[in-house]
Amino acid sequence: MLAQLSLAALQPLRPPSSAELAYTDLVTVSPSASAAEATSVFQRYGIVRVPAVLSADQTSELVAEATTLQLEQRTAYAQRSRSDRYTLWLADGESSILPRGGDGVLERTLHGDLAATWQQCASALGSPLVALAEVVTSMPGGAAQAWHQDGAGLTMQIALCKCGLAQGPTEVRPRPFRAEKLLALTRDRDEYSAFEPVARALHKLERPIYDGTGRLHAAFWEAIGPRLSREQAALGMSAGVLPPPPSVRLTAEPGDLVLYDGAMQHRGGANQGEYARPILAVHLRDNADYGATRQLPEYT
Numbered sequence: 001m002l003a004q005l006s007l008a009a010l011q012p013l014r015p016p017s018s019a020e021l022a023y024t025d026l027v028t029v030s031p032s033a034s035a036a037e038a039t040s041v042f043q044r045y046g047i048v049r050v051p052a053v054l055s056a057d058q059t060s061e062l063v064a065e066a067t068t069l070q071l072e073q074r075t076a077y078a079q080r081s082r083s084d085r086y087t088l089w090l091a092d093g094e095s096s097i098l099p100r101g102g103d104g105v106l107e108r109t110l111h112g113d114l115a116a117t118w119q120q121c122a123s124a125l126g127s128p129l130v131a132l133a134e135v136v137t138s139m140p141g142g143a144a145q146a147w148h149q150d151g152a153g154l155t156m157q158i159a160l161c162k163c164g165l166a167q168g169p170t171e172v173r174p175r176p177f178r179a180e181k182l183l184a185l186t187r188d189r190d191e192y193s194a195f196e197p198v199a200r201a202l203h204k205l206e207r208p209i210y211d212g213t214g215r216l217h218a219a220f221w222e223a224i225g226p227r228l229s230r231e232q233a234a235l236g237m238s239a240g241v242l243p244p245p246p247s248v249r250l251t252a253e254p255g256d257l258v259l260y261d262g263a264m265q266h267r268g269g270a271n272q273g274e275y276a277r278p279i280l281a282v283h284l285r286d287n288a289d290y291g292a293t294r295q296l297p298e299y300t
Contacts, residue, residue: 031051048258054257061105074087111130151184159252159254173265
């Protein structure tokens, strides 16, 4: 761990660019925004951010409740070791350790009054069912996750502590994999099964295209970004004349929620801070089957 900390300390934290800040502004709605407004933002950008869904006290209570309910720590996906990042499994499409009908903050966040806005968004977007729920904790000195995707559907996260740049916030590459959705469709519906080879080919082709556009976006913003203010960058992206930034680090206060396309590449950053960084992560699908289990390895 000390070696990890010393290596992390050698890596200076890159301040947020005007493009990152502008994109965050565009995808953020007011805490009092309606579910319809949040859904509209998601439909345009593939992501929506809602601040202060839970209070700081509620986030602390949620972490304590999850830790009490689930004693087993598992290695988080796209991570090599539990000393980097571990997960507390809470529920999937087949089973759950959550006491249903209770008034705990976990139950209220996933199924009760604290879930109203994000559940309405998920339903409107066609992925209303909780297929996997877990509390994922990034440890001080822990390495970043590998870039990955969660499959066709939605991913909802709630920050359970203050997550600044030092804590390695979730980082997204704001370009969704549409072929991932096509591939899921061919697997889930018999009438489309004949198109699965085409979907697989498109899926393989889309990855290098995605990486290539990411490099182009990075080069573009390196050249033009210093000349644009945050407001100018937001106006250009909103009008569709500027591309999104190559990646965006989603810093957060306790209780901030983000809902994003599960096919969007993302990762948890390296934790260069002095405290552990837990988040509630919920994967949502259009049925109770967690389809990504056919693509992702089991926890180790």
